[in-house]
Amino acid sequence: MKPFIPPRFEFLVFGLLLSGFMSCLVTLIASVLTVGFTAGLIGTWMGNWLSSWLVAFPSVLVVAPVVRRAVHRLVISAG
Numbered sequence: 117m118k119p120f121i122p123p124r125f126e127f128l129v130f131g132l133l134l135s136g137f138m139s140c141l142v143t144l145i146a147s148v149l150t151v152g153f154t155a156g157l158i159g160t161w162m163g164n165w166l167s168s169w170l171v172a173f174p175s176v177l178v179v180a181p182v183v184r185r186a187v188h189r190l191v192i193s194a195g
Contacts, residue, residue, distance in 0.1 A: 131180060135172035143168050 121129055147161040 127177070127180070131173055131176040134180075135176040136169055139168040139172040140165050 143164040144161055147157060147164055151157055151160055
């Protein structure tokens with residue numbers, strides 16, 4: 117697949133995908149632990165996921181640069 121998003125938006129796409137996948141996984145686990153494998157699990161999970169993603173996306177955009185700087189200070193450079 118040919119890339120179609122300009123490089124200047126890379127941090128937004130990164131934040132969108134990371135927050136989406138992580139909030140999806142975490143809310144699935146929390147939903148299963150809360151309601152179990154019931155008929156209403158998917159609806160509960162999707163509602164929880166959407167509201168969590170709305171918080172996770174901007175959070176990742178703010179936190180990711182801070183974490184990158186911290187990791188850069190902790191990891192020994194190969195150069």
